[in-house]
Amino acid sequence: MKATIISIGNELLNGKTVNSNAAFIAAKLYEIGIVTGRIVAIRDETAAILESLEQALAQSEVVITTGGLGPTPDDITKNALANFFHSEMVFNEAIWQKIEQRFRQRGIPAPEVNRVQAWIPEKARLIDNPIGSAPGLHFETPSPGGIAAAAGGAAKHTFVLPGVPQEMKAIVAESVIPFLRQKNAAGLIEVRLYRTTGVAESKIYELCRALLESRPEYEVAFLPKTTGVDLRVALREKDAAKKQRFAEFETGLFQTIGKYIYTTGPEELEEVVGKLLRERRLTLAAAESCTGGLVQDKITDIAGSSDYFIGGMVAYSNESKMRHLGVRAESLQRYGAVSEAVAREMAEGVRRAFGADLGISTTGIAGPGGATPEKPLGLIYLGLATAQKTAAKKFLLIGDRVMIKERGAQAALELLRRELLGMES
Amino acid sequence: MKATIISIGNELLNGKTVNSNAAFIAAKLYEIGIVTGRIVAIRDETAAILESLEQALAQSEVVITTGGLGPTPDDITKNALANFFHSEMVFNEAIWQKIEQRFRQRGIPAPEVNRVQAWIPEKARLIDNPIGSAPGLHFETPSPGGIAAAAGGAAKHTFVLPGVPQEMKAIVAESVIPFLRQKNAAGLIEVRLYRTTGVAESKIYELCRALLESRPEYEVAFLPKTTGVDLRVALREKDAAKKQRFAEFETGLFQTIGKYIYTTGPEELEEVVGKLLRERRLTLAAAESCTGGLVQDKITDIAGSSDYFIGGMVAYSNESKMRHLGVRAESLQRYGAVSEAVAREMAEGVRRAFGADLGISTTGIAGPGGATPEKPLGLIYLGLATAQKTAAKKFLLIGDRVMIKERGAQAALELLRRELLGMES
Numbered sequence: 081m082k083a084t085i086i087s088i089g090n091e092l093l094n095g096k097t098v099n100s101n102a103a104f105i106a107a108k109l110y111e112i113g114i115v116t117g118r119i120v121a122i123r124d125e126t127a128a129i130l131e132s133l134e135q136a137l138a139q140s141e142v143v144i145t146t147g148g149l150g151p152t153p154d155d156i157t158k159n160a161l162a163n164f165f166h167s168e169m170v171f172n173e174a175i176w177q178k179i180e181q182r183f184r185q186r187g188i189p190a191p192e193v194n195r196v197q198a199w200i201p202e203k204a205r206l207i208d209n210p211i212g213s214a215p216g217l218h219f220e221t222p223s224p225g226g227i228a229a230a231a232g233g234a235a236k237h238t239f240v241l242p243g244v245p246q247e248m249k250a251i252v253a254e255s256v257i258p259f260l261r262q263k264n265a266a267g268l269i270e271v272r273l274y275r276t277t278g279v280a281e282s283k284i285y286e287l288c289r290a291l292l293e294s295r296p297e298y299e300v301a302f303l304p305k306t307t308g309v310d311l312r313v314a315l316r317e318k319d320a321a322k323k324q325r326f327a328e329f330e331t332g333l334f335q336t337i338g339k340y341i342y343t344t345g346p347e348e349l350e351e352v353v354g355k356l357l358r359e360r361r362l363t364l365a366a367a368e369s370c371t372g373g374l375v376q377d378k379i380t381d382i383a384g385s386s387d388y389f390i391g392g393m394v395a396y397s398n399e400s401k402m403r404h405l406g407v408r409a410e411s412l413q414r415y416g417a418v419s420e421a422v423a424r425e426m427a428e429g430v431r432r433a434f435g436a437d438l439g440i441s442t443t444g445i446a447g448p449g450g451a452t453p454e455k456p457l458g459l460i461y462l463g464l465a466t467a468q469k470t471a472a473k474k475f476l477l478i479g480d481r482v483m484i485k486e487r488g489a490q491a492a493l494e495l496l497r498r499e500l501l502g503m504e505s
Numbered sequence: 506m507k508a509t510i511i512s513i514g515n516e517l518l519n520g521k522t523v524n525s526n527a528a529f530i531a532a533k534l535y536e537i538g539i540v541t542g543r544i545v546a547i548r549d550e551t552a553a554i555l556e557s558l559e560q561a562l563a564q565s566e567v568v569i570t571t572g573g574l575g576p577t578p579d580d581i582t583k584n585a586l587a588n589f590f591h592s593e594m595v596f597n598e599a600i601w602q603k604i605e606q607r608f609r610q611r612g613i614p615a616p617e618v619n620r621v622q623a624w625i626p627e628k629a630r631l632i633d634n635p636i637g638s639a640p641g642l643h644f645e646t647p648s649p650g651g652i653a654a655a656a657g658g659a660a661k662h663t664f665v666l667p668g669v670p671q672e673m674k675a676i677v678a679e680s681v682i683p684f685l686r687q688k689n690a691a692g693l694i695e696v697r698l699y700r701t702t703g704v705a706e707s708k709i710y711e712l713c714r715a716l717l718e719s720r721p722e723y724e725v726a727f728l729p730k731t732t733g734v735d736l737r738v739a740l741r742e743k744d745a746a747k748k749q750r751f752a753e754f755e756t757g758l759f760q761t762i763g764k765y766i767y768t769t770g771p772e773e774l775e776e777v778v779g780k781l782l783r784e785r786r787l788t789l790a791a792a793e794s795c796t797g798g799l800v801q802d803k804i805t806d807i808a809g810s811s812d813y814f815i816g817g818m819v820a821y822s823n824e825s826k827m828r829h830l831g832v833r834a835e836s837l838q839r840y841g842a843v844s845e846a847v848a849r850e851m852a853e854g855v856r857r858a859f860g861a862d863l864g865i866s867t868t869g870i871a872g873p874g875g876a877t878p879e880k881p882l883g884l885i886y887l888g889l890a891t892a893q894k895t896a897a898k899k900f901l902l903i904g905d906r907v908m909i910k911e912r913g914a915q916a917a918l919e920l921l922r923r924e925l926l927g928m929e930s
Contacts, residue, residue: 090726093541094696095532096737097728100523102546107520116518118553121527121544128542151707152727183705185883186901191707193714211904244729246908301521366819372805373798376819380797381907383873391825393818394791394801400816400859404829434825448808482806 081264083109084136085119088129088147088157089243092121101146101248108252112261113269114142124148129160133238137221141236142260144252147243149214151194158201158217161240165219167203175200179213204240207255212247216240216255237263270320274333276340277308277349277494284309288336295329306483307349307490311337339504342497349493350378356500357388357438364496365434366392367405367426369417370444370460374489390434395426405429418443420461420472427463428470438499439465440492444475446484460488462495464505473505506689508534509561510544513554513572513582514668517546526571526673533682538692538742539567549573554585558663562646566661567685569677572668574639576619583626583642586665590644592628600625604638632664632680637672641665641680662688695745699758701765702733702774702919709734712761720754731908732774732915736762764929767922774918775803781925782813782863789921790859791817792830792851794842795869795885799914815859820851830854843868845886845897852888853895863924864890865917869900871909885913887920889930898930 085105091097099121106116117140122128129145136143148157162169176198183190197214200206207216217240239256241248276284281304285292292300299314311333315326334341342349357364366375366389373394379385393404398417401407406429411421423443431439444460451457458477463470473495477487498505510530516522524546531541542565547553554570561568573582587594601623608615622639625631632641642665664681666673701709706729710717717725724739736758740751759766768777782789791800791814798819804810818829823842826832831854836846848868856864869885876882883902888895898920902912923930 090724091728091737092528093531093544094535094739095528095530095541098523098525098528099544103517103520103523105520106518110519116520117548119518119524119544119546123542150727150729152710154726182903185881185903186705188705188708191705191711193707193710211908246731246904303521368798371802372810373793373801373817373819374805376798377796377802377910380799380819380821380871381910383906385797386821389821391819391821391829392798394798394805394816396805396811396814396816397859404816404858433829434822446805481808485802485806 081114081142081260082140083114083116083142083144084140085116086129086132086136086143086145087119087121087243088124088145089121090123090154092147093123101243101245104245104249105144105146105252108257109142109260111269111271112257112264114260114264124154124156126156126160126163129157130164133161133164137236137238141234143236143238144241144256145239146241146248149197149240149242151191151197155196157240158199161204161217161219161238162201165201165203165221165238167201169199170202172198172200172206175206175213175215182213207239207241207251209242209247210250210254212242212244214242214247216242216251218259270315270317272313272315272330273344273346274311274313274337274341275308275343275349276311276337277342277490279309279337279340281309284311284337284340288333291329291332291336298329306479306486308342342494348378348381349490349497351382353493353496353500354379354382354385354388356497358384360500362437362500363388363390363435364438364440365390365430365436366492367430367439367441367463368392368394369396369401369426369442370446371442371485371489371492372396372446374485375440375442375492378489378493390436392430392434401426404433406432416455418445418455418459418461420463420474423461423463423472424465424470425463427465427472431465437467438496439463440496441465442488442492444477444484444488446481446488448481458484460484460491462488462492464495464499466499471505506539506567506685506692507565508539508541508567508569509565510541511554511557511561511568511570512544512546512668513549513570514546515548515579517572518548526668526670529670529674530569530571530677533677534567534685535694535696537682537686537689538694539685539689549579549581551581551585551588554582555589558586558589562661562663566659568661568663569666569681570664571666571673574622574665574667576616576622580621582665583624586629586642586644586663587626590626590628590646590663592626594624595627597623597625597631600631600638600640607638629665632666632676634667634672635675635679637667637669639667639672641667641676643684692742694742695740697738697740697755698769698771699736699738699762699766700733700768700774701736701762702767702915704734704762704765706734709736709762709765713758716754716757716761723754731904731911733767764923767919773803773806774915774922776807778918778921778925779804779807779810779813781922783809785925787862787925788813788815788860789863789865790815790855790861791917792855792864792866792888793817793819794821794826794851794867795871796867796910796914796917797821797871799910800865800867800917803914803918815861817855817859826851829858831857841880843870843880843884843886845888845899848886848888848897849890849895850888852890852897856890862892863921864888865921866890867913867917869902869909869913871906871913873906883909885909885916887913887917889920889924891924896930
């Protein structure tokens with residue numbers, strides 16, 4: 081099966097918005113063995129939509145459009161699709177009620193202009209939108225009008241999705257991919273993921289190069305992100321069938337880079353740490369300086385984190401480090417706020433203040449100001465206090481302010497992971 | 506003038522790389538009044554390149570391709586272009602010398618595979634690449650072979666650029682844009698941005714619909730995000746020249762939706778709030794429950810925020826609300842942690858504990874657990890304490906856990922903005 085993605089919206093063509101929706105969809109399709117042949121971004125114009133649809137359905141079995149389903153006049157996708165598939169528009173009372181209910185939840189009446197979102201092409205199957213008001217649409221066409229029929233005449237599938245990233249992602253993950261996975265069972269690719277942090281891409285490559293070269297049949301990709309490098313290994317059906325051979329490969333991978341791998345699943349590091357805390361029935365408190373709340377923000381992104389996360393501090397000033405965390409004036413004066421001593425005292429102080437089993441702390445220079453020759457931009461100390469011991473670790477991170485915050489928070493979570501697993505940190 | 510951007514490379518179609526190159530080029534073109542009608546991402550395949558070029562040159566006067574100019578066998582763009590424009594390939598000694606010199610600087614001899622980068626289509630004008638070895642190419646075609654000639658027969662321009670972002674950006678900024686600006690002097694566009702929060706897209710539209718309809722010549726776009734809606738108004742040169750008429754429009758806009766507009770610049774709300782705090786020489790502390798540190802994370806994303814942000818707490822448990830913020834046990838028992846009373850006490854408590862001028866607080870149900878019929882998912886109370894008064898405000902937010910955190914944090918920042926400006930909240 082081949083796919084075309086059509087991204088609709090002037091903001092994409094004016095360069096205001098980067099088309100990350102299309103990359104998300106293409107990656108999801110790729111995981112189930114569907115190759116995207118073309119991604120087209122076009123303006124909110126009926127003629128452009130019709131022309132792109134015609135070309136897309138001539139070249140591929142799956143077409144996914146995003147954007148143009150909102151309530152304002154520049155949202156013309158639905159009518160263009162109805163036009164293309166020669167479908168009447170009908171008013172769907174259930175959708176209108178859902179829209180009204182969403183507004184009621186916010187305590188305001190649904191504006192009249194939102195009624196247009198309840199008009200739906202009759203020939204479309206509705207796809208539930210779990211987090212927004214506009215449903216997705218699915219047109220199945222054996223040989224649609226105006227289109228060169230595909231050889232074999234297999235059914236073609238056009239999915240029409242909202243452009244709001246969260247809504248689009250939810251519909252793709254919960255409805256579109258499960259549907260297409262079934263249709264494309266034969267072309268399946270199995271994808272294994274190994275998520276690492278705290279190690280450079282080139283270093284990982286060096287460590288497992290010989291191993292990777294021993295398996296030229298596996299398609300390997302290194303995906304560097306701000307907070308780590310994901311290693312993705314894609315297996316064709318025939319590779320995946322050779323289970324023993326793959327098990328040996330995976331063992332080798334863990335022998336060489338295992339200590340950097342925090343998960344083989346899709347989850348983020350904060351979820352891994354949360355699971356470990358929950359399993360061990362331990363509680364956590366955090367004291368942040370340079371990361372400014374980001375460690376706690378990440379931890380509390382996980383549902384149920386209130387079971388193990390008690391709370392913490394953002395102690396930006398020296399005064400607040402002393403008053404609320406019991407950091408000693410002498411330590412601040414002698415070593416400075418960005419020091420191993422202060423990181424240790426912050427971790428101990430927040431553990432004590434919140435009555436937690438573990439205390440984690442961050443103090444560093446996120447920039448752009450504040451750096452000195454002795455304490456350069458990106459210097460961070462992390463502290464970790466438990467009932468038994470207190471430790472501190474020094475890091476030199478690179479990037480701008482936001483990247484240093486991101487990398488510092490990730491390093492703090494990784495320090496917690498290794499502590500909870502009894503690994504060397 | 507209209508443009509098409511053709512992005513070439515398998516990584517774009519596998520979802521591995523987000524096409525930020527195209528957004529960069531489109532934004533640069535838009536600034537000089539050239540509208541991008543279509544962005545197409547295709548695989549490294551000759552047939553796809555030829556087909557896309559033909560379509561692009563039929564629809565637009567400017568075509569820009571990126572990618573596929575490297576030295577490895579998957580880099581086929583240059584040969585496909587030579588084929589398309591019926592041009593011989595010639596070896597360019599000057600380019601080869603430049604390549605050799607670049608390798609010499611790194612202390613290694615130029616690999617033989619790099620020689621392919623010195624073979625250039627004879628009909629192309631070379632564009633200097635200030636930071637890489639592969640030059641850009643420029644084909645000027647009055648009426649190229651195989652293409653439906655445009656009405657009027659004006660010259661068309663095809664620019665062929667490397668895919669490495671830094672090299673592409675340098676060539677676009679230093680050569681392509683200056684060239685095209687001269688060719689398109691008449692079409693300049695001016696773009697105005699109005700960023701809003703705390704109001705639904707449909708509500709904004711309803712409020713300023715009559716006003717927008719009175720100016721059909723302005724190109725208006727509503728750009729909804731998780732934390733608000735941006736309104737963008739683009740003016741053609743002739744619209745922008747009618748300054749008085751535009752000033753009236755803008756006055757009308759502020760009369761109808763002004764209280765929701767937090768900036769007319771590109772900055773985020775946390776930067777606006779930071780500027781206001783700095784101007785007024787006021788300091789801030791924050792006490793977060795449901796937003797879990799996100800308010801403070803956003804505030805500290807801004808360089809120099811330590812000048813006005815003292816610190817704060819993430820008080821996830823009742824115990825920590827009482828111990829560190831002085832929330833009364835009676836309030837927690839009588840009204841619950843998610844209540845106006847507790848929001849007020851948290852704001853007062855954190856203001857006092859950190860000795861700040863303003864205290865902001867959040868407490869709510871981010872879900873997925875914890876909701877009851879009386880206290881539904883998305884219910885949030887924000888508290889705001891100053892030397893003069895304490896206020897609390899109730900919100901009903903929608904979305905998943907992360908979206909509710911995002912929207913809650915944005916609402917807290919907006920509450921601060923309105924307080925600092927002396928607006929009704």
